[in-house]
Amino acid sequence: MQQKLVNVLQKCQNVRQIKQTHDQIIVHGLKDCNFIVPKLMSLSSDFISPNYAANIFGCVCTPNVVTYNNLIKCFIGKSHTDAIFSYNRMREAQIMPNSFTFTSLFRCLEFLDDGKCVHGQVMKLGFLSSVFVHNTILDFYSKCGGNLGYVWMVFDEMVERDVISYNTMIGACMNHGEVEFAIRLFEGMPERNTVTWNSVIGGLSKTGNVELARTVFNKMPQKNTVSWNSMVSGYIMVGDMRTAQALFDEVPEKSVVSWTAMVTGYATVGDLESARRIFDQMQGKNVVSWNAMIAGYVNGHMFDQALSVFHNMLVDGNCKPNQVTLISALSACSHLGAHDHGKWIDGYIKKNNVDLSVPLGNGMIDMFAKCGDLPSAWEAFHKMPKKCIITWTTMISGLAVNGHCSKALELFYRMCRDGLKPDDVIFIAVLTACVHGGLLEDGNRVFDLMVKHYEIKPRIEHYGCxxxxxxxxxxxxxxxxxxxxxxxxxxxxxxxxxxxxxxxxxxxxxxxxxxxxxxxxxxxxxxxxxxxxxxxxxxxxxxxxxxxxxxxxxxxxxxxPGCSAIQIGSCVHEFLAKDTKHAQKKEIYQILGNLNGELKSVYDMPVEYTYS
DNA sequence: ATGGATTCGA
Missing domain, CATH: 1.25.10 (Leucine-rich Repeat Variant)
Structure with missing residues (x-):
């Protein structure tokens, strides 16, 4: 029976099938089985959520090492706190961890201190003999923001090093800009595989050494698609689209990655037409490809095209928008003041249970604020489960540009009271709020606070305010x-x-x-x-x-002369200062006159215009 | 009976 259910589990392709099999497992009284449950958990974590997997774990009366290890594995890239919590729970249950426990746990961790702590446990329990564990520790130290010294220390201490240890080490050196060390390792290592070569080519490309990457690439015995893509990206990185295109044409088996790289490349040099041409030719677009085109248009300030591609993506229906898509689309809405599109994205997020990550929440706040919908901006602000300094900055700027200057100041002081340390950027937002509200005294106080209390050196923008x-x-x-x-x-x-x-x-x-x-x-x-x-x-x-x-x-x-333009329907209307060329100039200046009167009565500040 | 580490595109 158990083996039969394992076979069924391995065939599961979607949420419904997983839940059905889960029911079968419960019906057969196997929710406690340490043979089946780990498989069910990892499937559930992939297709449903780590939380669902954790609930399955919760029903196991006597979980063993394998079950605990799989629980921890569910939190890779999701929650380092849950992973640490699970590990501690395992220790309390007197379950002895093994090498698998630590490979999973290290892949969950984010902070240097947590890593050092677990590293200590590894040493205490004597798992340093495992190359697997050592390799994940290497990778952890190279990615957690610590210095390269820790990575070298671990690497030097290793009694046994395999090709992956070297590859990880080369990657670490490249990411820290130590190209020389990476090359030395590459030349001195006993054997190389495809990943080794690709790490070197990719590392050299990313650090701007395209020509050196090219010589390594030319010497590489069996190039795969990743090698070609790294090389193409290298030329894109230095803005050499001619060589990138020439190389791209030669790529034997172009993948989605190759095509998407070209889209990004043309977009970043501002050639949106070529980017679009490649994008339209491309088969089997995935979410990253769509995102590349949308972000390209946003960076090129072609916001309506960005929204149009976003719309095409939804109509196409082959891939679902993710966080990145929605952030770019929201940015386009912010710039266009496209309130309706913005609200639609808000609805999409709610309907599809997209979790509100910090950057996505920031985008929502900015969009609503730029569209003048402050109640919705506040709602987004309050609903964010996690905030960062940019969240507060966005909300404060939003309040300021909408004229709620004292509210902006109030929010700033609340943030300081909450113990968050303001940075130079948020002070620009706060001082801008003071300018908009004519709050001279507050401005002086804030400037003083910045210089004296927070010891932030004023930038020209602060002086400007x-x-x-x-x-x-x-x-x-x-x-x-x-x-x-x-x-x-x-x-x-x-x-x-x-x-x-x-x-x-x-x-x-x-x-x-x-x-x-x-x-x-x-x-x-x-x-x-x-x-x-x-x-x-x-x-x-x-x-x-x-x-x-x-x-x-x-x-x-x-x-x-400065020129502005708006699009109504399919017609673009252009305006120059004091120009009188528009067919409806009479009506336009009539409305400007009315606005002027209203502004004068409310703010005592006329708008500027002349009609001759 | 069980599960692990490295390279390219937003």
Missing amino acids: MVDLLGRAGKLEEAVRFTESMHLQPNAVIWATLLAACKIHGNGELLESLTDKILASEPTNPGYLTLITNISSSIGRWQNALNFRLVARQQGAEKV
């Missing part, structure tokens, strides 16, 4: 003094901020002295000339002296 804050509050001299006290050279943004402050407060004298400073530090930038000219005329300060200085510089320095 402070200058803006002072300038808008009419403290122009203080703003200028502030720029002089900075430990950084003022950049374009700082100058423009000060000029804007002159405009708001009609300060002509400051405008003159600033003009001298700007012309001295950035004599060739035509943008300022236009800006200064416009401001001086708008505040009625059109003296000859200033005019003369500017005109002298302005010759041949024509500023390219």
Whole structure:
């Protein structure tokens, strides 16, 4: 009976079949069997969830080593805490771990300290003789963010090293940028297999040594698809799409990986047409391929195309969107302000029980905030099971750009009280909130907090916020003094901020002295000339002296006017500042006039437009 | 009776 059920289990292809067999196992009173249960657990973990597998484990009265090992294995790439918990439970149950326990456990671990701890257990219990265990320890130390020293130490201590130990070691050296050491190991090792060669080619490619990778590749005896793909990726990495394409054409057995690499390659050099051409030619697209095309469009700021490909993916139906897909699609929605598409993605996540990972949650918050739907942004924020500093930054920025500036500050202080350490980026968001709300005192306090309490060195963006804050509050001299006290050279943004402050407060004298400073530090930038000219005329300060200085510089320095466009249906409408070319200009300026009136009555701040 | 480690694409 047992053997029969094991055979049935091995044939299971989907959730329904697994659950049916699970029922059979229970009916036959075998839910306690240490022969069947481990197989059921690993299948359930793959097709259903580690949690489901853990529940099956919970029904076993006397689990043995194999069953415990399989429980731990379910948590690989899922939960290091659950894995450690299971290991401790096993020790408490007086079950002696074996080498399989440690290979599984090390693959679950994430943090250096946990690894050291388990490493100690391995030494205490005497499993260092197992090459398997040693190899996973090597791999763990190379991936957990510790330094290469630990990896070398383990490698040197090993009494027996096989080809995988060497391969792991070569990979570790490559990932830490120690190309020389990797090559030395490669040359000194007793035997090499395909993975060895591929690790070297891939490592050299990733570290920008394409030509060296090419010489190794040319010498490699039996190249497989991975070798070819590593080489193609190498040329893509350095932006050499011509060679990448030439090599790609030669690849004997192109895989999805080869095609997808080319899509990414063309997208990253900004050639979205070629990327799309490859993408359309490609057979058997998987989720990574779709993601590459969608992310390519997002990075190229072609957001509507990104959403269109996302839509095609759903219609195509051959692969389900995953976290990465949804994050890219949400980013497109954020940039387009596509609230309806964003809400649809929200619905998709809820309906399909997609777990809200930190980056996905961050994307949801950003999308809702950029679409002006703050209640939904808050909902996403509160529902996230785990948050990171970016989560808080996104929510604070969202509140700030929507005008809820005190709320943004409040949230920031709450985060600090919760004990999370703010970084330089979140301070930009908080200071921006102060600028939007005209909260000068709060801004000063926050800036002080950043510099004195958190000892974060201000970046030019932080200074920019402070200058803006002072300038808008009419403290122009203080703003200028502030720029002089900075430990950084003022950049374009700082100058423009000060000029804007002159405009708001009609300060002509400051405008003159600033003009001298700007012309001295950035004599060739035509943008300022236009800006200064416009401001001086708008505040009625059109003296000859200033005019003369500017005109002298302005010759041949024509500023390219900014242009914006929106798409309605299939027609793209373009607008230039003060242009009067649109067929519906009368209605457009009529609406601008109405908006102006409304803004004036609510905020006492007119929008800028002219109709001639 | 039982299960393990390394290489390419988002």
